[in-house]
Amino acid sequence: MTAFALRCSLCSLVVFLTLRFGSAEEKPQQPTRTPTANTVNTPSPGAAAKRSPPAPRLDWKAGLAAAKITPDTLMWMAGYGARKKPAEGTLQDLYAKAMALEDEGGHRAVIVTLDLIGVLTSVRESVEKQVEEQHKLPPAALLLNASHTHCGPEYRERKGREEEARNYEQFLQSTLVKLVGEALADLQPASLTYGHARAGFAMNRRRNYALPKDDINANKAPNPDGPVDHDVPVLCVSDDAGTQRAVLFGYACHNTTLQFFQFCGDYAGFAQEYLETDHPGTTAMFVMGCGADQNPYPRSTVELAQKHGRSLATGVEAALFANPRPLHGSIRCALEYVDLPWADAMKEQRHYPVQVMCIGGDVTLVTLASEVVVDYSLRLKRELRRPPAIVWVAGYSNGYFGYIPSERVLAEGGYEAPSYAPGIEDKIIGKAVELYQQLEKPATQTP
Numbered sequence: 001m002t003a004f005a006l007r008c009s010l011c012s013l014v015v016f017l018t019l020r021f022g023s024a025e026e027k028p029q030q031p032t033r034t035p036t037a038n039t040v041n042t043p044s045p046g047a048a049a050k051r052s053p054p055a056p057r058l059d060w061k062a063g064l065a066a067a068k069i070t071p072d073t074l075m076w077m078a079g080y081g082a083r084k085k086p087a088e089g090t091l092q093d094l095y096a097k098a099m100a101l102e103d104e105g106g107h108r109a110v111i112v113t114l115d116l117i118g119v120l121t122s123v124r125e126s127v128e129k130q131v132e133e134q135h136k137l138p139p140a141a142l143l144l145n146a147s148h149t150h151c152g153p154e155y156r157e158r159k160g161r162e163e164e165a166r167n168y169e170q171f172l173q174s175t176l177v178k179l180v181g182e183a184l185a186d187l188q189p190a191s192l193t194y195g196h197a198r199a200g201f202a203m204n205r206r207r208n209y210a211l212p213k214d215d216i217n218a219n220k221a222p223n224p225d226g227p228v229d230h231d232v233p234v235l236c237v238s239d240d241a242g243t244q245r246a247v248l249f250g251y252a253c254h255n256t257t258l259q260f261f262q263f264c265g266d267y268a269g270f271a272q273e274y275l276e277t278d279h280p281g282t283t284a285m286f287v288m289g290c291g292a293d294q295n296p297y298p299r300s301t302v303e304l305a306q307k308h309g310r311s312l313a314t315g316v317e318a319a320l321f322a323n324p325r326p327l328h329g330s331i332r333c334a335l336e337y338v339d340l341p342w343a344d345a346m347k348e349q350r351h352y353p354v355q356v357m358c359i360g361g362d363v364t365l366v367t368l369a370s371e372v373v374v375d376y377s378l379r380l381k382r383e384l385r386r387p388p389a390i391v392w393v394a395g396y397s398n399g400y401f402g403y404i405p406s407e408r409v410l411a412e413g414g415y416e417a418p419s420y421a422p423g424i425e426d427k428i429i430g431k432a433v434e435l436y437q438q439l440e441k442p443a444t445q446t447p
Ligand SMILES: [Zn+2]
Pocket: 148, 254, 292, 371
């Protein structure tokens, strides 16, 4: 018996079971018991529940829309400042996708995800204004989140490339306004479930500042012991026949597996592609988390981006499989701005959007702008979580203007620590907690 050569505890158990009961090859199978009419007609309560789950309550409406936003010219690409030439082609199309939700009281929210580097403030302001005028959607009920792919177009105005950036931004704004309208026009009865699982390819990309200066790895990144957020939160939309229509899922990690000259959504693009291929008819939407100090590892090839995409898609599948919970209740949204404190008080104030969306009683989606380090997500989950409800924290939302350090990262310094003043973390977290507490009180619900 080759099993004797195995030494780990699990294999010892296999050896024990094999010795105790014999293997399938060694011992003839017992004849299968033929079910009697009685066993067929009177299944146990548990078996009956498995065969015919109760019909989901269609207490929501959901609408979906998607638009291709791959540039139709070979624009310069965003994310790596050292690039010396524009894009050379497209490996994978980039998309904007919108999910409109409406609760039984008629409160609505629209979540838009983008395979782009970020959501420029000018885009947010223009789209928010037009959507409010055309569709009566309050600004607080609109979320724009970018995947931060480094293989998308650079549409900030860079010297000598102002016109191509402006043209793309115009195209993006009109596309997003139309997209939101299409998602709202598509609202139809739906049930919602939520769940979460994990994926492990994100690693803290900073060096370990706690190591002594003479340690062999003192100045080396990444840091396998650094803070990470491996959660994969998932919101699933099904139609009145119980067929899955959409999955909205998150992860906190830079989309920087790739550093080449082809337009591509990186791991998040592949994860969405795989989920849509494996579940025909499903719209898969990626929400970027607080991944400012997180990179996918290993990195640098298309094969690795596909592997990470598959890992994330598998995390989503696991969340859908692992006891998803029905979601009921109302949508409550709040959006306010805080002024970020610069170390140099003379520097121009930066208005920083903080948004909270409560979707039903059990999903609290906190969205923070720009490149937020993982400490924010971990802290908000600690402070707001009431299991089994989930707290979902997104970064890269509704504005894009560089790194947002935590107090820890600010004190350590380094790439993700621009010169803000101490207190920045409490200011942002304090606003998120304040909005969350407001939304818990029915009297202050925003329509
Ligand atoms: Zn970044």
